[in-house]
Amino acid sequence: MPYSAGHHAQVRKKIIQRARQLFNRRGFENVSLAEIMAGASLTHGGFYKYFKSKSDLYAEVLGCFLTDPEWKSCWEGVHVDLSSTDVGPQVVRAYLSRQHFEDVENSCPMVALPGDIARCGKTAKRAFENVLRAMVDVLERSLSAKDRRGHTRARAIAALCVGGMVLARSMEDRTLADELRDACMGVALKLGGWKSSA
Amino acid sequence: MPYSAGHHAQVRKKIIQRARQLFNRRGFENVSLAEIMAGASLTHGGFYKYFKSKSDLYAEVLGCFLTDPEWKSCWEGVHVDLSSTDVGPQVVRAYLSRQHFEDVENSCPMVALPGDIARCGKTAKRAFENVLRAMVDVLERSLSAKDRRGHTRARAIAALCVGGMVLARSMEDRTLADELRDACMGVALKLGGWKSSA
DNA sequence: TGTACATCAGTGAACGCGCGTTCACTGATGTAC
DNA sequence: TGTACATCAGTGAACGCGCGTTCACTGATGTAC
Secondary structure, three states: OOOOOOOOHHHHHHHHHHHHHHHHHHOOOOHHHHHHHOOOOOOHHHHHHHHHHHOHHHHHHOOOOOOHHHHHHHHHOOOOOOOOOHHHHHHHHOOOOOHHHHHHHHHHHHHHOOOHHHHOOHHHHHHHHHHHHHHHHHHHOOOOOOOOHHHHHHHHHHHHHHHHHHHOOOOOOHEEEEHHHHHHHHHHHHHHOOOOOO | OOOOOOHHHHHHHHHHHHHHHHHHHHHHOOOOOHHHHOOOOHHHHHHHHOOOOHHHHHHHOOOOOOOOHHHHHHHHHOOOOHHHHHHHHHHHHHHHHHHHHHHHHHHOOHHHHHHHHHHOOHHHHHHHHHHHHHHHHHHHHOOOOOHHHHHHHEEEEEEEEHHHHHHOOOOOHHHHHHHHHHHHHHHHHHOOOOOOOO
Protein backbone atom coordinates (compact mmCIF):
# COMPACT_ATOMS: atom_id res chain seq x y z
CA MET A 1 0.00 0.00 0.00
CA PRO A 2 2.38 2.75 -1.16
CA TYR A 3 1.60 6.40 -0.46
CA SER A 4 0.19 7.24 2.94
CA ALA A 5 -3.49 6.69 3.65
CA GLY A 6 -4.49 10.35 3.55
CA HIS A 7 -2.57 11.22 0.41
CA HIS A 8 -5.36 10.57 -2.07
CA ALA A 9 -7.93 12.53 -0.05
CA GLN A 10 -5.50 15.39 0.44
CA VAL A 11 -4.70 15.80 -3.25
CA ARG A 12 -8.35 15.44 -4.12
CA LYS A 13 -9.20 18.27 -1.77
CA LYS A 14 -6.48 20.44 -3.27
CA ILE A 15 -7.90 19.87 -6.75
CA ILE A 16 -11.42 20.77 -5.62
CA GLN A 17 -10.16 23.89 -3.90
CA ARG A 18 -8.33 25.16 -6.96
CA ALA A 19 -11.24 24.22 -9.22
CA ARG A 20 -13.65 26.18 -7.09
CA GLN A 21 -11.51 29.29 -7.40
CA LEU A 22 -11.18 28.97 -11.15
CA PHE A 23 -14.84 28.13 -11.75
CA ASN A 24 -15.90 31.08 -9.61
CA ARG A 25 -13.69 33.37 -11.62
CA ARG A 26 -14.35 32.14 -15.14
CA GLY A 27 -17.26 29.72 -15.14
CA PHE A 28 -17.30 26.08 -16.15
CA GLU A 29 -16.35 26.13 -19.82
CA ASN A 30 -13.51 28.60 -19.60
CA VAL A 31 -11.41 26.54 -17.25
CA SER A 32 -9.33 23.61 -18.53
CA LEU A 33 -8.42 20.49 -16.60
CA ALA A 34 -4.75 21.29 -17.20
CA GLU A 35 -5.13 24.59 -15.32
CA ILE A 36 -6.94 22.98 -12.45
CA MET A 37 -4.36 20.22 -12.11
CA ALA A 38 -1.52 22.71 -12.37
CA GLY A 39 -3.00 24.35 -9.28
CA ALA A 40 -2.32 21.09 -7.45
CA SER A 41 1.13 20.86 -9.07
CA LEU A 42 0.06 17.98 -11.29
CA THR A 43 -0.38 17.42 -15.01
CA HIS A 44 -3.73 16.91 -16.70
CA GLY A 45 -3.41 13.17 -17.18
CA GLY A 46 -3.71 12.38 -13.51
CA PHE A 47 -7.10 13.99 -13.21
CA TYR A 48 -8.96 10.76 -13.86
CA LYS A 49 -7.32 9.11 -10.90
CA TYR A 50 -9.50 11.44 -8.81
CA PHE A 51 -12.67 12.20 -10.74
CA LYS A 52 -14.85 10.49 -13.31
CA SER A 53 -15.18 13.57 -15.49
CA LYS A 54 -15.01 17.34 -15.48
CA SER A 55 -18.75 17.60 -14.85
CA ASP A 56 -18.31 15.25 -11.93
CA LEU A 57 -15.78 17.59 -10.38
CA TYR A 58 -18.07 20.53 -10.99
CA ALA A 59 -20.95 18.90 -9.18
CA GLU A 60 -18.65 18.19 -6.27
CA VAL A 61 -17.38 21.77 -6.17
CA LEU A 62 -20.90 23.16 -6.10
CA GLY A 63 -22.17 20.56 -3.69
CA CYS A 64 -19.55 21.00 -1.02
CA PHE A 65 -19.95 24.73 -0.62
CA LEU A 66 -20.85 25.52 2.97
CA THR A 67 -22.33 22.07 3.60
CA ASP A 68 -18.99 20.47 4.35
CA PRO A 69 -17.77 21.91 7.65
CA GLU A 70 -14.24 21.77 6.26
CA TRP A 71 -15.29 24.37 3.76
CA LYS A 72 -15.79 27.22 6.10
CA SER A 73 -12.58 28.43 4.44
CA CYS A 74 -14.95 29.84 1.85
CA TRP A 75 -16.05 32.29 4.47
CA GLU A 76 -12.63 32.64 5.96
CA GLY A 77 -12.20 36.32 5.25
CA VAL A 78 -15.74 36.94 6.27
CA HIS A 79 -15.63 36.64 10.05
CA VAL A 80 -19.01 35.38 11.12
CA ASP A 81 -19.31 33.90 14.56
CA LEU A 82 -22.14 31.41 14.28
CA SER A 83 -22.41 31.00 18.03
CA SER A 84 -23.04 34.69 18.60
CA THR A 85 -26.55 35.87 19.32
CA ASP A 86 -26.66 38.46 16.56
CA VAL A 87 -25.47 36.32 13.70
CA GLY A 88 -28.13 37.85 11.44
CA PRO A 89 -26.60 41.29 11.04
CA GLN A 90 -23.14 39.76 10.90
CA VAL A 91 -24.12 37.56 7.97
CA VAL A 92 -25.69 40.47 6.14
CA ARG A 93 -22.68 42.70 6.67
CA ALA A 94 -20.26 39.96 5.66
CA TYR A 95 -22.22 38.94 2.59
CA LEU A 96 -22.50 42.48 1.30
CA SER A 97 -18.99 43.45 2.38
CA ARG A 98 -16.37 44.96 0.10
CA GLN A 99 -14.28 41.89 0.80
CA HIS A 100 -16.87 39.48 -0.55
CA PHE A 101 -17.36 41.83 -3.48
CA GLU A 102 -13.69 41.73 -4.39
CA ASP A 103 -12.77 38.17 -3.55
CA VAL A 104 -14.44 36.55 -6.54
CA GLU A 105 -12.50 33.31 -6.21
CA ASN A 106 -13.80 32.58 -2.73
CA SER A 107 -17.20 34.03 -3.43
CA CYS A 108 -20.54 32.45 -2.73
CA PRO A 109 -21.29 30.53 -5.94
CA MET A 110 -24.85 31.78 -5.90
CA VAL A 111 -23.33 35.10 -6.91
CA ALA A 112 -20.49 33.86 -9.08
CA LEU A 113 -22.23 31.05 -10.96
CA PRO A 114 -26.00 31.45 -10.78
CA GLY A 115 -26.44 30.81 -14.49
CA ASP A 116 -24.46 27.60 -14.34
CA ILE A 117 -26.38 26.43 -11.31
CA ALA A 118 -29.77 27.14 -12.84
CA ARG A 119 -28.74 25.08 -15.89
CA CYS A 120 -27.23 22.35 -13.75
CA GLY A 121 -28.64 19.01 -12.73
CA LYS A 122 -30.70 18.17 -9.68
CA THR A 123 -27.72 17.39 -7.46
CA ALA A 124 -26.22 20.85 -7.59
CA LYS A 125 -29.59 22.55 -7.22
CA ARG A 126 -30.46 20.49 -4.21
CA ALA A 127 -27.13 21.29 -2.59
CA PHE A 128 -27.98 24.95 -3.05
CA GLU A 129 -31.39 24.58 -1.64
CA ASN A 130 -29.75 23.27 1.50
CA VAL A 131 -27.29 26.13 1.62
CA LEU A 132 -30.05 28.67 1.19
CA ARG A 133 -32.26 26.99 3.81
CA ALA A 134 -29.34 27.07 6.22
CA MET A 135 -28.73 30.76 5.55
CA VAL A 136 -32.40 31.61 5.95
CA ASP A 137 -32.54 29.65 9.20
CA VAL A 138 -29.59 31.54 10.62
CA LEU A 139 -31.16 34.85 9.65
CA GLU A 140 -34.55 33.92 11.04
CA ARG A 141 -33.14 32.94 14.40
CA SER A 142 -31.81 36.46 14.81
CA LEU A 143 -35.15 38.10 14.05
CA SER A 144 -37.42 39.37 16.78
CA ALA A 145 -40.64 38.31 15.04
CA LYS A 146 -40.72 34.52 15.26
CA ASP A 147 -43.92 34.05 13.26
CA ARG A 148 -44.71 33.60 9.61
CA ARG A 149 -43.65 37.16 8.95
CA GLY A 150 -40.19 36.30 10.23
CA HIS A 151 -39.88 33.48 7.75
CA THR A 152 -40.84 35.76 4.88
CA ARG A 153 -38.47 38.45 6.05
CA ALA A 154 -35.54 36.10 6.41
CA ARG A 155 -36.04 34.97 2.84
CA ALA A 156 -36.27 38.52 1.58
CA ILE A 157 -33.09 39.44 3.42
CA ALA A 158 -31.27 36.54 1.79
CA ALA A 159 -32.52 37.64 -1.63
CA LEU A 160 -31.40 41.17 -0.88
CA CYS A 161 -27.90 39.91 -0.13
CA VAL A 162 -27.64 37.81 -3.26
CA GLY A 163 -29.33 40.35 -5.52
CA GLY A 164 -27.28 43.22 -4.21
CA MET A 165 -24.04 41.38 -4.85
CA VAL A 166 -25.08 40.16 -8.29
CA LEU A 167 -25.96 43.69 -9.34
CA ALA A 168 -22.84 45.22 -7.80
CA ARG A 169 -20.65 42.73 -9.65
CA SER A 170 -22.34 43.58 -12.94
CA MET A 171 -21.68 47.31 -12.74
CA GLU A 172 -18.83 49.05 -14.50
CA ASP A 173 -19.00 52.08 -12.23
CA ARG A 174 -17.33 51.18 -8.97
CA THR A 175 -19.03 53.96 -7.05
CA LEU A 176 -22.45 52.77 -8.11
CA ALA A 177 -21.49 49.23 -7.12
CA ASP A 178 -20.51 50.42 -3.65
CA GLU A 179 -23.69 52.44 -3.27
CA LEU A 180 -25.74 49.42 -4.27
CA ARG A 181 -24.12 47.29 -1.61
CA ASP A 182 -24.67 50.02 0.96
CA ALA A 183 -28.30 50.46 0.01
CA CYS A 184 -29.02 46.75 0.23
CA MET A 185 -27.13 46.39 3.48
CA GLY A 186 -29.03 49.27 5.04
CA VAL A 187 -32.43 48.01 3.99
CA ALA A 188 -31.61 44.42 4.93
CA LEU A 189 -30.49 45.45 8.42
CA LYS A 190 -33.59 47.59 8.79
CA LEU A 191 -35.79 44.69 7.70
CA GLY A 192 -34.20 42.50 10.31
CA GLY A 193 -34.74 45.11 12.98
CA TRP A 194 -30.99 45.35 13.50
CA LYS A 195 -30.75 49.03 12.72
CA SER A 196 -32.98 51.86 13.87
CA SER A 197 -32.94 54.35 10.98
CA ALA A 198 -33.45 53.62 7.28
CA MET B 1 -28.37 46.93 -55.32
CA PRO B 2 -29.99 43.55 -55.11
CA TYR B 3 -32.05 42.60 -52.05
CA SER B 4 -34.28 45.26 -50.59
CA ALA B 5 -32.85 47.95 -48.37
CA GLY B 6 -34.20 46.57 -45.11
CA HIS B 7 -33.24 42.98 -45.77
CA HIS B 8 -29.86 43.06 -44.08
CA ALA B 9 -31.17 44.79 -40.96
CA GLN B 10 -34.12 42.44 -40.76
CA VAL B 11 -32.02 39.27 -40.89
CA ARG B 12 -29.55 40.77 -38.46
CA LYS B 13 -32.32 41.41 -36.00
CA LYS B 14 -33.60 37.86 -36.39
CA ILE B 15 -30.14 36.50 -35.58
CA ILE B 16 -29.84 38.66 -32.48
CA GLN B 17 -33.28 37.62 -31.32
CA ARG B 18 -32.54 33.92 -31.63
CA ALA B 19 -29.09 34.36 -30.09
CA ARG B 20 -30.57 36.10 -27.08
CA GLN B 21 -32.95 33.21 -26.46
CA LEU B 22 -30.22 30.61 -26.76
CA PHE B 23 -27.70 32.53 -24.66
CA ASN B 24 -30.30 33.06 -21.96
CA ARG B 25 -31.05 29.39 -21.88
CA ARG B 26 -27.57 27.92 -22.10
CA GLY B 27 -24.97 30.66 -21.66
CA PHE B 28 -22.33 31.81 -24.12
CA GLU B 29 -20.13 28.76 -24.59
CA ASN B 30 -22.86 26.18 -24.95
CA VAL B 31 -24.45 27.75 -28.01
CA SER B 32 -22.94 27.24 -31.47
CA LEU B 33 -23.11 29.66 -34.35
CA ALA B 34 -24.75 26.93 -36.42
CA GLU B 35 -27.65 26.76 -33.97
CA ILE B 36 -28.07 30.51 -33.90
CA MET B 37 -28.04 30.77 -37.67
CA ALA B 38 -30.45 27.85 -37.98
CA GLY B 39 -32.87 29.94 -35.94
CA ALA B 40 -32.79 32.48 -38.75
CA SER B 41 -33.07 29.68 -41.34
CA LEU B 42 -29.49 30.16 -42.46
CA THR B 43 -26.30 28.12 -42.36
CA HIS B 44 -23.31 28.96 -40.22
CA GLY B 45 -21.12 30.33 -43.01
CA GLY B 46 -23.25 33.40 -43.50
CA PHE B 47 -22.77 34.58 -39.95
CA TYR B 48 -19.77 36.75 -40.80
CA LYS B 49 -21.81 38.75 -43.27
CA TYR B 50 -23.53 40.14 -40.17
CA PHE B 51 -21.10 40.10 -37.26
CA LYS B 52 -17.36 40.33 -36.75
CA SER B 53 -17.24 37.45 -34.27
CA LYS B 54 -19.30 35.47 -31.80
CA SER B 55 -18.19 37.74 -28.94
CA ASP B 56 -19.27 40.69 -31.03
CA LEU B 57 -22.76 39.25 -31.30
CA TYR B 58 -22.82 38.56 -27.60
CA ALA B 59 -21.98 42.13 -26.71
CA GLU B 60 -24.75 43.29 -29.01
CA VAL B 61 -27.24 40.89 -27.47
CA LEU B 62 -26.44 42.08 -23.96
CA GLY B 63 -26.26 45.72 -24.95
CA CYS B 64 -29.59 45.95 -26.67
CA PHE B 65 -31.66 44.56 -23.84
CA LEU B 66 -34.24 47.09 -22.78
CA THR B 67 -32.25 50.04 -24.14
CA ASP B 68 -33.46 49.64 -27.70
CA PRO B 69 -37.17 50.53 -27.74
CA GLU B 70 -37.68 47.81 -30.32
CA TRP B 71 -36.74 45.32 -27.65
CA LYS B 72 -39.68 45.79 -25.40
CA SER B 73 -40.61 42.39 -26.81
CA CYS B 74 -38.39 41.08 -24.03
CA TRP B 75 -41.04 42.26 -21.66
CA GLU B 76 -43.89 41.35 -23.94
CA GLY B 77 -45.50 38.82 -21.68
CA VAL B 78 -44.94 41.04 -18.74
CA HIS B 79 -47.54 43.76 -19.23
CA VAL B 80 -46.11 46.89 -17.71
CA ASP B 81 -47.68 50.18 -18.64
CA LEU B 82 -44.88 52.69 -18.32
CA SER B 83 -47.27 55.65 -18.60
CA SER B 84 -49.30 54.53 -15.63
CA THR B 85 -48.81 56.28 -12.30
CA ASP B 86 -48.14 53.14 -10.31
CA VAL B 87 -45.49 51.59 -12.49
CA GLY B 88 -43.48 50.64 -9.45
CA PRO B 89 -45.68 47.85 -8.13
CA GLN B 90 -46.34 46.72 -11.70
CA VAL B 91 -42.63 46.31 -12.38
CA VAL B 92 -42.12 44.41 -9.15
CA ARG B 93 -45.05 42.09 -9.80
CA ALA B 94 -43.98 41.50 -13.39
CA TYR B 95 -40.35 40.89 -12.53
CA LEU B 96 -41.13 38.38 -9.82
CA SER B 97 -44.02 36.81 -11.73
CA ARG B 98 -44.35 33.12 -12.47
CA GLN B 99 -44.21 34.06 -16.14
CA HIS B 100 -40.78 35.67 -15.86
CA PHE B 101 -39.68 32.72 -13.76
CA GLU B 102 -40.66 30.23 -16.42
CA ASP B 103 -39.81 32.11 -19.59
CA VAL B 104 -36.05 31.70 -19.37
CA GLU B 105 -35.48 32.53 -23.02
CA ASN B 106 -37.02 35.98 -22.76
CA SER B 107 -35.72 36.57 -19.29
CA CYS B 108 -33.87 39.57 -17.99
CA PRO B 109 -30.21 38.72 -18.64
CA MET B 110 -29.28 39.98 -15.18
CA VAL B 111 -30.99 36.83 -13.96
CA ALA B 112 -30.06 34.46 -16.77
CA LEU B 113 -26.45 35.48 -17.36
CA PRO B 114 -25.06 37.38 -14.37
CA GLY B 115 -21.85 35.37 -14.32
CA ASP B 116 -21.19 36.04 -17.97
CA ILE B 117 -21.89 39.72 -17.52
CA ALA B 118 -19.62 40.07 -14.52
CA ARG B 119 -16.81 38.45 -16.54
CA CYS B 120 -17.63 40.51 -19.63
CA GLY B 121 -15.97 43.63 -20.95
CA LYS B 122 -16.81 47.23 -20.20
CA THR B 123 -19.34 47.59 -22.98
CA ALA B 124 -21.72 44.99 -21.66
CA LYS B 125 -21.36 46.15 -18.08
CA ARG B 126 -22.05 49.73 -19.01
CA ALA B 127 -25.14 48.70 -20.93
CA PHE B 128 -26.35 47.00 -17.78
CA GLU B 129 -25.63 49.95 -15.64
CA ASN B 130 -27.95 51.91 -17.86
CA VAL B 131 -30.64 49.28 -17.68
CA LEU B 132 -30.42 49.17 -13.91
CA ARG B 133 -30.41 52.95 -13.60
CA ALA B 134 -33.54 53.06 -15.75
CA MET B 135 -35.23 50.43 -13.62
CA VAL B 136 -34.31 52.21 -10.40
CA ASP B 137 -35.58 55.52 -11.80
CA VAL B 138 -38.91 54.00 -12.69
CA LEU B 139 -39.24 52.50 -9.24
CA GLU B 140 -38.20 55.69 -7.50
CA ARG B 141 -40.75 57.78 -9.36
CA SER B 142 -43.50 55.60 -7.89
CA LEU B 143 -42.30 56.02 -4.32
CA SER B 144 -43.89 58.46 -1.92
CA ALA B 145 -40.61 59.46 -0.27
CA LYS B 146 -38.73 61.54 -2.83
CA ASP B 147 -35.61 62.06 -0.74
CA ARG B 148 -32.38 60.17 -0.32
CA ARG B 149 -34.24 57.40 1.42
CA GLY B 150 -36.29 56.89 -1.74
CA HIS B 151 -33.17 56.43 -3.79
CA THR B 152 -31.86 53.81 -1.40
CA ARG B 153 -35.20 52.03 -1.30
CA ALA B 154 -35.56 51.93 -5.05
CA ARG B 155 -32.16 50.27 -5.33
CA ALA B 156 -33.01 47.76 -2.65
CA ILE B 157 -36.26 46.91 -4.39
CA ALA B 158 -34.40 46.28 -7.64
CA ALA B 159 -31.94 44.02 -5.82
CA LEU B 160 -34.83 42.19 -4.22
CA CYS B 161 -36.31 41.50 -7.64
CA VAL B 162 -33.07 40.25 -9.15
CA GLY B 163 -31.99 38.31 -6.07
CA GLY B 164 -35.39 36.70 -5.61
CA MET B 165 -35.43 35.50 -9.18
CA VAL B 166 -31.84 34.25 -9.13
CA LEU B 167 -32.51 32.23 -6.01
CA ALA B 168 -35.84 30.90 -7.26
CA ARG B 169 -34.22 29.72 -10.50
CA SER B 170 -31.52 27.89 -8.54
CA MET B 171 -33.89 25.84 -6.43
CA GLU B 172 -34.83 22.27 -7.20
CA ASP B 173 -37.98 22.41 -5.09
CA ARG B 174 -40.63 24.24 -7.07
CA THR B 175 -42.69 25.06 -4.02
CA LEU B 176 -39.74 26.72 -2.31
CA ALA B 177 -39.04 28.66 -5.50
CA ASP B 178 -42.62 29.96 -5.53
CA GLU B 179 -42.51 30.88 -1.87
CA LEU B 180 -39.28 32.76 -2.43
CA ARG B 181 -40.82 34.82 -5.20
CA ASP B 182 -43.83 35.52 -3.04
CA ALA B 183 -41.73 36.53 -0.06
CA CYS B 184 -39.62 38.93 -2.13
CA MET B 185 -42.64 40.37 -3.89
CA GLY B 186 -44.42 41.00 -0.59
CA VAL B 187 -41.45 42.69 1.04
CA ALA B 188 -40.63 44.71 -2.08
CA LEU B 189 -44.18 46.00 -2.33
CA LYS B 190 -44.17 46.82 1.37
CA LEU B 191 -40.87 48.65 0.99
CA GLY B 192 -42.32 50.73 -1.80
CA GLY B 193 -45.37 51.55 0.29
CA TRP B 194 -47.58 49.83 -2.28
CA LYS B 195 -49.05 47.32 0.13
CA SER B 196 -50.32 47.86 3.64
CA SER B 197 -49.59 44.57 5.44
CA ALA B 198 -46.36 42.63 5.44
C1' DT C 1 -41.34 42.92 -71.99
C1' DG C 2 -37.14 40.64 -72.07
C1' DT C 3 -32.22 39.90 -71.56
C1' DA C 4 -27.52 40.70 -69.74
C1' DC C 5 -25.31 42.08 -65.86
C1' DA C 6 -23.47 43.50 -61.28
C1' DT C 7 -24.06 42.87 -56.53
C1' DC C 8 -23.99 40.58 -52.53
C1' DA C 9 -26.62 37.15 -49.46
C1' DG C 10 -25.98 32.59 -48.52
C1' DT C 11 -23.54 27.86 -48.94
C1' DG C 12 -20.75 24.26 -47.25
C1' DA C 13 -16.13 22.25 -47.45
C1' DA C 14 -11.92 22.88 -45.11
C1' DC C 15 -8.76 24.47 -41.55
C1' DG C 16 -6.92 24.89 -37.04
C1' DC C 17 -7.19 25.01 -32.32
C1' DG C 18 -8.35 23.80 -27.68
C1' DC C 19 -9.55 20.57 -24.76
C1' DG C 20 -11.72 16.36 -22.57
C1' DT C 21 -10.51 11.78 -22.41
C1' DT C 22 -7.64 7.54 -22.94
C1' DC C 23 -3.69 4.76 -22.36
C1' DA C 24 0.78 2.63 -22.09
C1' DC C 25 4.37 3.68 -19.40
C1' DT C 26 7.45 5.62 -15.48
C1' DG C 27 8.82 6.02 -11.03
C1' DA C 28 8.04 6.98 -6.19
C1' DT C 29 6.59 4.79 -2.03
C1' DG C 30 5.78 1.51 1.61
C1' DT C 31 5.99 -3.64 2.67
C1' DA C 32 7.92 -8.23 3.15
C1' DC C 33 11.59 -10.92 4.18
C1' DT D 1 19.80 -2.75 7.54
C1' DG D 2 19.23 -3.87 2.89
C1' DT D 3 17.07 -5.64 -1.25
C1' DA D 4 13.24 -7.22 -4.22
C1' DC D 5 8.73 -6.38 -5.08
C1' DA D 6 3.87 -4.87 -5.64
C1' DT D 7 1.04 -0.98 -5.85
C1' DC D 8 -0.65 2.90 -7.67
C1' DA D 9 0.13 8.14 -8.26
C1' DG D 10 1.57 10.72 -11.90
C1' DT D 11 3.25 11.56 -16.90
C1' DG D 12 2.65 13.08 -21.46
C1' DA D 13 1.76 11.56 -26.18
C1' DA D 14 -2.14 10.64 -28.91
C1' DC D 15 -6.96 10.65 -30.25
C1' DG D 16 -11.27 12.60 -31.50
C1' DC D 17 -14.65 15.94 -31.42
C1' DG D 18 -16.84 20.34 -31.62
C1' DC D 19 -16.73 24.61 -33.11
C1' DG D 20 -15.16 29.38 -34.54
C1' DT D 21 -13.43 31.16 -38.60
C1' DT D 22 -12.13 31.42 -43.57
C1' DC D 23 -12.90 31.15 -48.35
C1' DA D 24 -14.02 30.07 -53.07
C1' DC D 25 -18.14 29.52 -55.08
C1' DT D 26 -23.38 29.60 -56.16
C1' DG D 27 -27.42 31.72 -57.07
C1' DA D 28 -31.10 34.96 -56.05
C1' DT D 29 -32.32 39.69 -56.72
C1' DG D 30 -32.91 44.24 -58.57
C1' DT D 31 -31.14 47.43 -62.35
C1' DA D 32 -29.98 49.05 -66.96
C1' DC D 33 -31.01 49.17 -71.52
